[in-house]
Amino acid sequence: MIKLLPTKHLLLIAAVSALLAVLLIxxxxxxxxxxNSISFEAKLEVIxxxxxxxxxxxxxxxxxxxxxxTPLLASNLSTTYEISVPDALAKKNSxxxxxxxxxxxxxxxxxxxxxxxxxxxxQDIYKVSxxxxxxxxxxxxxxxxxxxxxxxxxxxxxxxxxxVLNRLDSVTFEREDDKFNRTDTSRIPDIIQTYKxxxxxxxxxxxxxxxxxxxxxxxxxxxxxxxxxxxxxxIRKGDSLSVLYEEKFLDGxxxxxxxxxxxxxxxxxxxxxAIRYKTGKGxxxxxxxxxxxxxxxxxxxVDFTRISSKFNPxxxxxxxxxxxxxRGVDYAAASGTPVKAAGDGKIxxxxxxxxxxxxxxxxxxxGYQTLYAHLxxxxxxxxxxxxxxxxxxxxxxxxTGWATGPHLHYEFRINGTHKNPVTVRxxxxxxxxxxxxxxxxxxxxxxxxxxxNSHSPSFAQKLASLKN
Numbered sequence: 410m411i412k413l414l415p416t417k418h419l420l421l422i423a424a425v426s427a428l429l430a431v432l433l434i435x436x437x438x439x440x441x442x443x444x445n446s447i448s449f450e451a452k453l454e455v456i457x458x459x460x461x462x463x464x465x466x467x468x469x470x471x472x473x474x475x476x477x478x479t480p481l482l483a484s485n486l487s488t489t490y491e492i493s494v495p496d497a498l499a500k501k502n503s504x505x506x507x508x509x510x511x512x513x514x515x516x517x518x519x520x521x522x523x524x525x526x527x528x529x530x531x532q533d534i535y536k537v538s539x540x541x542x543x544x545x546x547x548x549x550x551x552x553x554x555x556x557x558x559x560x561x562x563x564x565x566x567x568x569x570x571x572x573v574l575n576r577l578d579s580v581t582f583e584r585e586d587d588k589f590n591r592t593d594t595s596r597i598p599d600i601i602q603t604y605k606x607x608x609x610x611x612x613x614x615x616x617x618x619x620x621x622x623x624x625x626x627x628x629x630x631x632x633x634x635x636x637x638x639x640x641x642x643x644i645r646k647g648d649s650l651s652v653l654y655e656e657k658f659l660d661g662x663x664x665x666x667x668x669x670x671x672x673x674x675x676x677x678x679x680x681x682x683a684i685r686y687k688t689g690k691g692x693x694x695x696x697x698x699x700x701x702x703x704x705x706x707x708x709x710x711v712d713f714t715r716i717s718s719k720f721n722p723x724x725x726x727x728x729x730x731x732x733x734x735x736r737g738v739d740y741a742a743a744s745g746t747p748v749k750a751a752g753d754g755k756i757x758x759x760x761x762x763x764x765x766x767x768x769x770x771x772x773x774x775x776g777y778q779t780l781y782a783h784l785x786x787x788x789x790x791x792x793x794x795x796x797x798x799x800x801x802x803x804x805x806x807x808x809t810g811w812a813t814g815p816h817l818h819y820e821f822r823i824n825g826t827h828k829n830p831v832t833v834r835x836x837x838x839x840x841x842x843x844x845x846x847x848x849x850x851x852x853x854x855x856x857x858x859x860x861x862n863s864h865s866p867s868f869a870q871k872l873a874s875l876k877n
C-alpha cells in the first residue's frame with residue numbers, strides 16, 4: 410500500500426522551504442559564518458489514505474453511521490446515510506388505503522348531496538350517475554335506504570358504491586378504470602307455508618287480529634271474497650275462516666309475507682274456497698273447479714256506513730209519502746265519499762236527471778247496466794262515451810236531486826229489469842283457458858287436501874255439519 414503525506418503537511422513543508430529560501434537570499438554573505446547553521450525540524454506522520462478519507466467524510470455529519478470494530482480498512486468500512494424522501498414521492502409509492510362509509514338516506518337527500526358532503530368529487534359523482542342513467546335508481550333513492558361507499562384515501566377516488574334498497578335488493582357500482590359498472594343483486598328469502606284460522610264474533614278484522622292474522626292478510630282476504638261476501642252486511646256471528654299463506658324468512662328472521670295460497674270462508678252456512686293460480690294472464694284466485702273468484706261486478710261500489718233504504722218495489726216515498734217502487738239500494742255515506750264503477754264498461758250517460766240529481770249510467774255489455782245517483786260531482790274523465798274499468802272512481806257521494814241526506818242510490822239492471830244489488834247473482838269473470846284448466850285441477854285438488862289436513866277439529870266439525 411502506498412503511503413501518502415497529508416495535504417496539510419505538504420503545505421507546511423512548502424511554506425517552510427519558501428521562508429528559508431527568502432532568508433538565504435536576503436541575508437549578507439558576510440554575516441553568514443561557516444560555523445553557523447540554521448536547523449529546521451519537521452515531524453512528519455505517515456497516514457493511511459483510507460483514514461484521510463474517513464476523516465474528511467466525518468465532517469459531513471451523516472445521520473447515522475455504522476463502523477465495524479475491526480481495524481479501519483477500506484475493505485471492511487460500512488457507512489449508511491439516510492436521506493429523507495419527498496412527501497409526494499412517498500405518497501405515490503405507498504400502498505393505497507381505502508375508507509368505507511355508510512349513510513342512511515334522509516328526507517331531502519340526493520346522491521350529490523350525500524357524497525359531496527363526504528369528500529367525493531363532483532367528477533366521480535357524475536361518473537357513477539352515468540352507470541345508472543337508464544334505471545335512475547340512484548336518482549329515486551328513498552329515505553331509510555342505506556348508501557355504502559368506499560374511496561381511495563390516497564387519490565380520493567370513489568371506488569365502490571352500493572345502494573341497499575331493502576333487505577332483499579341492492580344495486581352495486583364498481584369502478585373499472587375511469588367508469589363504473591352496475592350490478593343488481595337480489596337475495597332469495599326462505600318461504601314457509603303457515604296455516605291460521607279464526608271464528609268471527611265481532612268483525613273480520615277484530616277477530617282476525619286476535620287470532621294472529623296480520624291486517625294486510627285480512628285486507629287481502631276481504632278482496633278475495635269481496636265479490637261473494639259483503640263484509641259490512643253479510644257477516645254473521647259464528648262465521649269462520651281459514652287461510653294457508655307464505656311467510657318470508659331471511660337469515661332465520663321473519664321479514665314479511667308472501668302470497669295467500671288458499672283460503673276458506675264459512676259465511677251464514679255457505680262455504681267459499683279460493684286458490685291462487687298463475688296463468689299466462691297473471692296470478693288470480695279461482696274456485697276448486699276453476700271458476701274465477703273475481704266477478705264481473707263489485708257487490709258494493711262505495712264504502713258506506715249503513716243501508717238507508719233497501720230494494721223495495723212497494724216502498725213509501727220519504728218525500729211524497731206515496732207508494733213508489735225503490736228499484737235500487739241507498740248506501741248512506743259521508744258527502745264526498747268516492748264512488749267506484751261496479752264493473753268494466755262504457756259510460757252511456759253523465760249529467761243531471763230529474764229527481765236523481767247528478768247521475769252516471771254505465772253499460773257493461775251482455776245486457777248489464779248500473780246507475781249511480783244523487784252524486785255531489787263527477788271524477789276527472791267521467792263523461793259520456795268514456796271506457797271505465799272496474800273499481801275506478803267515477804264520482805262522489807252527494808245529496809243532489811230528491812234526497813233527504815247524503816247517500817248513493819245504486820241500481821243494477823239486467824236486460825232492462827231492475828235487480829236487487831245486494832242479492833243478485835253476479836256473473837263470474839272470464840273463465841280460465843282450457844289448457845290452463847287441465848293443469849289447474851290436479852293442483853287445486855292437492856291444495857284443498859293440504860288446507861283440509863290443516864283444519865282444527867272444531868273447524869273440521871263445522872264443515873262436516875254443513876255438508877250433512
